[in-house]
Amino acid sequence: MKDSLDALISIIHERKSVRSFKDGDKAIPKEVLETIVKAAFAAPSAINLQPWHFIVIDEHTILNALNDALPYAKMLHKASAAIIVCGDTQVSELYWDVDCAAATQNILLVAEAFGLGAVWTAVYPSDERVFFVQKLLRLPDNIIPLNVVPIGYPANINKPKNKYDPQKIHTNGW
Amino acid sequence: MKDSLDALISIIHERKSVRSFKDGDKAIPKEVLETIVKAAFAAPSAINLQPWHFIVIDEHTILNALNDALPYAKMLHKASAAIIVCGDTQVSELYWDVDCAAATQNILLVAEAFGLGAVWTAVYPSDERVFFVQKLLRLPDNIIPLNVVPIGYPANINKPKNKYDPQKIHTNGW
Numbered sequence: 001m002k003d004s005l006d007a008l009i010s011i012i013h014e015r016k017s018v019r020s021f022k023d024g025d026k027a028i029p030k031e032v033l034e035t036i037v038k039a040a041f042a043a044p045s046a047i048n049l050q051p052w053h054f055i056v057i058d059e060h061t062i063l064n065a066l067n068d069a070l071p072y073a074k075m076l077h078k079a080s081a082a083i084i085v086c087g088d089t090q091v092s093e094l095y096w097d098v099d100c101a102a103a104t105q106n107i108l109l110v111a112e113a114f115g116l117g118a119v120w121t122a123v124y125p126s127d128e129r130v131f132f133v134q135k136l137l138r139l140p141d142n143i144i145p146l147n148v149v150p151i152g153y154p155a156n157i158n159k160p161k162n163k164y165d166p167q168k169i170h171t172n173g174w
Numbered sequence: 175m176k177d178s179l180d181a182l183i184s185i186i187h188e189r190k191s192v193r194s195f196k197d198g199d200k201a202i203p204k205e206v207l208e209t210i211v212k213a214a215f216a217a218p219s220a221i222n223l224q225p226w227h228f229i230v231i232d233e234h235t236i237l238n239a240l241n242d243a244l245p246y247a248k249m250l251h252k253a254s255a256a257i258i259v260c261g262d263t264q265v266s267e268l269y270w271d272v273d274c275a276a277a278t279q280n281i282l283l284v285a286e287a288f289g290l291g292a293v294w295t296a297v298y299p300s301d302e303r304v305f306f307v308q309k310l311l312r313l314p315d316n317i318i319p320l321n322v323v324p325i326g327y328p329a330n331i332n333k334p335k336n337k338y339d340p341q342k343i344h345t346n347g348w
Contacts (some may be wrong), residue, residue, distance in 0.1 A: 001300070003177075004181040004184065004287055005278055005287040005288060006187060007178040007181035008181060008182055008185050008284060008287045009184060009209065009284065009287075010329055011178060011182050012213045013213070013216050015218075017218055018185070032270075035183065038338055039187070040184060041275065041337045041338045041342075042189065042334070043279060044189075044282065044294050046294075046296055048335070050337055050339070052323070052342060053342045053343075053344060054342060054343050054344070055345075055347070055348070056343060056344070056345050056346070056348065057345075057346055058345070060348055062347075075293035082197050094299055095296065097271065097272055098271055098272060098320070099275075099280075101275035101276050102271075102272075102275050102278065102282075102294075104276065106186050106277075106278040108218065108276075109186070109283075110179075110182060110183065110186070113179040113183075113230075114179060115180045116266075120218050120276075121254040122220055122222075122269065125268055127244065133266075136347075137348055138347050138348045139348045140348065142257045143348070146272070154228075160216070163215045163216065163224055164212055164215045165215065167227060168215075168224075168227045169228050169230060170227060170229045170230070170311075171229075171232070172229075172231055172232065172233045173311045173312050174229070174309075174311055174313050174314065174317070174344075
């Protein structure tokens with residue numbers, strides 16, 4: 001148990017947002033993408049409604065179209081793939097976004113553990129970005145893309161930020 | 175790397191919501207709670223705003239008061255501690271909740287890796303629950319509790335659900 005714990009802690013603290021990729025033409029093996037997406041399903045969800053859908057993108061024409069339209073996803077043209085985490089508002093109107101956020105964190109951790117680079121780029125709650133992605137990918141109206149997570153081979157060695165701030169820990173009240 | 179990856183995947187899939195605790199009087203070691211909370215800070219956040227605060231509760235009078243007021247947190251009277259994940263809406267109005275959700279997922283994974291039980295019980299977006307927790311813990315108006323995560327010693331052996339559903343994976347479009 002100690003070894004697993006240490007491995008988890010280390011991956012959590014090593015995870016960083018990677019925004020520069022190389023070898024975009026080099027595909028990410030299908031079973032790697034599958035392992036990453038499977039981890040997303042293991043997140044918790046309110047009342048166990050599991051309101052998520054995952055759109056895996058490995059066609060470069062689509063990665064490029066997303067790259068051109070999404071202001072914070074300008075690394076997609078060099079990514080090997082992307083996962084778009086979507087929530088079904090008909091399944092869970094109140095909690096789809098936080099449930100999908102927990103699922104996204106699993107995606108980011110597993111990508112890190114594979115030595116891949118990934119970054120959460122926000123789509124929701126920008127109406128403009130939501131509509132663009134819905135239209136491009138033919139999503140039903142009730143399927144809202146929370147984010148696009150480009151995944152690729154890191155171009156550089158990236159160091160995680162140390163964001164620990166003891167002033168944000170409060171004991172038994174503010 | 176393979177070992178770390180396997181350990182991570184295994185913890186992600188072993189994590190489950192634990193709602194029955196024993197030995198609530200037995201404290202969780204301070205350094206264990208600290209390791210759990212530190213992992214939360216390593217989550218990503220939109221524009222790196224880190225809008226989170228973490229309230230660690232280890233006083234049973236407070237755990238009991240939360241237990242009595244929160245309909246989905248009726249395991250708090252047997253928990254050893256709780257972490258309340260809060261977002262600062264003045265720091266990140268649009269993204270505080272999903273950032274705090276990613277941080278919560280780190281908390282849940284590390285608790286699992288320690289062999290502890292934990293469960294996400296929702297506070298936000300219920301106004302009634304938000305106001306109650308704000309008042310009890312003297313939170314400023316801009317500090318919104320997303321959830322209460324009771325943490326304790328599992329009373330039973332809990333099995334994770336298999337929630338994998340290949341129909342929710344879509345490739346290159348809906």
